[in-house]
Amino acid sequence: MNITIVGTGYVGLVTGTTLAELGNSVYCVDIDEKKVEGMKNGIVPIYEPNLEEMFLRNIQAERLFFTTDLKKALDKSEVVYLALPTPPGEDGSADLSYVLRVAHDIGEMMTDYKVIVNKSTVPVGTADRVREVIASKTDIPFDVVSNPEFLREGFAVEDSMNPSRVVVGASSEKAKNIMATIYQPFTNTGIPIIFMDEKSSELTKYAANSFLAVKITFMNEIANYCEKVGADVDKVRLGMGSDDRIGHRFLFPGIGYGGSCFPKDVKALINSGKQDDFEFQILKATENVNSHQKVILVSEIENYFGGSIEGKTIAIWGLAFKANTDDIREASSLDNIRLLLEKGARIVAYDAVAENNVRKILGDKIQYAKSMYEALDGADALLIATEWSEFKNPNFELMAKRMNSKTIFDGRNMYPLDIPAQNGFYYKSIGRKTIV
Ligand code: NAD
Numbered sequence: 504m505n506i507t508i509v510g511t512g513y514v515g516l517v518t519g520t521t522l523a524e525l526g527n528s529v530y531c532v533d534i535d536e537k538k539v540e541g542m543k544n545g546i547v548p549i550y551e552p553n554l555e556e557m558f559l560r561n562i563q564a565e566r567l568f569f570t571t572d573l574k575k576a577l578d579k580s581e582v583v584y585l586a587l588p589t590p591p592g593e594d595g596s597a598d599l600s601y602v603l604r605v606a607h608d609i610g611e612m613m614t615d616y617k618v619i620v621n622k623s624t625v626p627v628g629t630a631d632r633v634r635e636v637i638a639s640k641t642d643i644p645f646d647v648v649s650n651p652e653f654l655r656e657g658f659a660v661e662d663s664m665n666p667s668r669v670v671v672g673a674s675s676e677k678a679k680n681i682m683a684t685i686y687q688p689f690t691n692t693g694i695p696i697i698f699m700d701e702k703s704s705e706l707t708k709y710a711a712n713s714f715l716a717v718k719i720t721f722m723n724e725i726a727n728y729c730e731k732v733g734a735d736v737d738k739v740r741l742g743m744g745s746d747d748r749i750g751h752r753f754l755f756p757g758i759g760y761g762g763s764c765f766p767k768d769v770k771a772l773i774n775s776g777k778q779d780d781f782e783f784q785i786l787k788a789t790e791n792v793n794s795h796q797k798v799i800l801v802s803e804i805e806n807y808f809g810g811s812i813e814g815k816t817i818a819i820w821g822l823a824f825k826a827n828t829d830d831i832r833e834a835s836s837l838d839n840i841r842l843l844l845e846k847g848a849r850i851v852a853y854d855a856v857a858e859n860n861v862r863k864i865l866g867d868k869i870q871y872a873k874s875m876y877e878a879l880d881g882a883d884a885l886l887i888a889t890e891w892s893e894f895k896n897p898n899f900e901l902m903a904k905r906m907n908s909k910t911i912f913d914g915r916n917m918y919p920l921d922i923p924a925q926n927g928f929y930y931k932s933i934g935r936k937t938i939v
Pocket of ligand 1: 514
């Protein structure tokens with residue numbers, strides 16, 4: 504099948520590459536000329552494990568193309584995926600201007616039947632709005648379907664090639680059949696495709712992300728309570744997770760959720776509720792707890808240094824919002840850095856993958872180290888903000904030699920308590936005993 508993808512970011516590029524890998528001819532459209540030029544020359548604009556190999560293979564096989572020319576791509580395709588940004592507006596509601604603008608352009612440019620597949624995360628009722636905008640521009644028949652994306656950054660290729668399920672909201676039989684054909688390689692291997700109406704499909708995405716945000720936040724509160732009463736969250740987590748109604752995943756406490764999806768989707772669902780005169784109390788509480796959790800270690804660091812961190816050097820390991828991605832949108836590292844800088848600390852950060860993205864925002868307000876150990880030179884404390892694998896088994900002797908003081912604040916619970924203890928470190932993690 505010939506497919507156009509409009510918006511070649513994390514979702515669009517991975518979706519486009521996956522659909523090409525499944526044998527389709529895919530035309531990826533983006534307004535960012537530099538990005539498109541780079542992709543034409545084989546440069547992958549984002550970091551995602553295993554993406555580059557699949558991307559290059561499909562360019563080579565002439566199944567994956569890049570252009571800034573929407574009309575040209577549309578003329579070649581019957582199916583048009585929208586993978587456009589839906590950032591939070593000032594009041595937290597999803598900004599649909601990118602999606603509706605492209606819907607308008609499609610309406611003006613299309614010359615034959617199209618299925619418009621919305622992969623962006625959008626509020627309930629957006630399929631209807633897209634339909635109205637296109638219909639106001641053309642009499643040519645078309646269908647709009649909702650096909651939310653559930654990929655996880657860091658595992659995007661794996662998730663796209665082997666999704667747990669495909670959700671499709673469609674009311675037209677013709678569009679349903681086309682979607683079933685596209686995803687036939689998945690259904691063939693037992694991956695379910697769940698058809699429903701567009702509104703239920705749109706809400707499924709928000710409900711899934713909000714539930715995960717609640718699950719993380721619930722566990723963070725349990726972790727904070729563990730510290731109050733001397734319980735160990737690792738034990739509690741294992742005890743809870745063994746119940747298969749609960750499961751072990753998403754029970755790891757830490758310095759809050761970030762990223763491009765959970766914060767924005769929780770906000771957008773609260774806001775959608777508000778517009779329908781419905782109050783999502785649990786989501787409001789989740790947001791509050793999470794914003795506090797993200798910087799919970801800053802007050803611990805302050806207390807450790809007797810109330811002031813003016814002039815202290817804090818090393819930060821990890822800047823990405825989670826491991827295996829260069830994405831720093833709403834990353835907890837940034838909240839911590841801003842607050843630590845405000846309080847007069849000097850920051851030396853290390854992240855092999857996300858550094859460049861942080862440089863674009865913070866410039867030389869902080870220093871950047873070339874290695875995890877270099878970041879520790881003369882540091883008064885280390886704050887671990889991302890669970891990158893390279894931090895999992897460090898050389899504690901070397902760390903001790905390079906640091907001013909053997910002090911770790913671990914926002915990702917990277918180590919069993921006995922390891923920093925044996926190496927003589929002060930070690931503060933989340934929901935567990937502090938090693939002094
Ligand atoms: P992104 O910002 O990485 O990519 C969006 C791309 O769209 C950019 O390359 C931008 O240049 C391009 N663009 C903007 N306007 C355009 C236009 N008029 N024509 C063509 N291209 C245009 O965004 P993303 O992270 O891929 O997210 C896209 C959507 O998918 C959002 O709704 C998001 O909530 C949802 N989503 C994201 C993830 C994720 O992990 N990133 C997961 C599931 C769903």
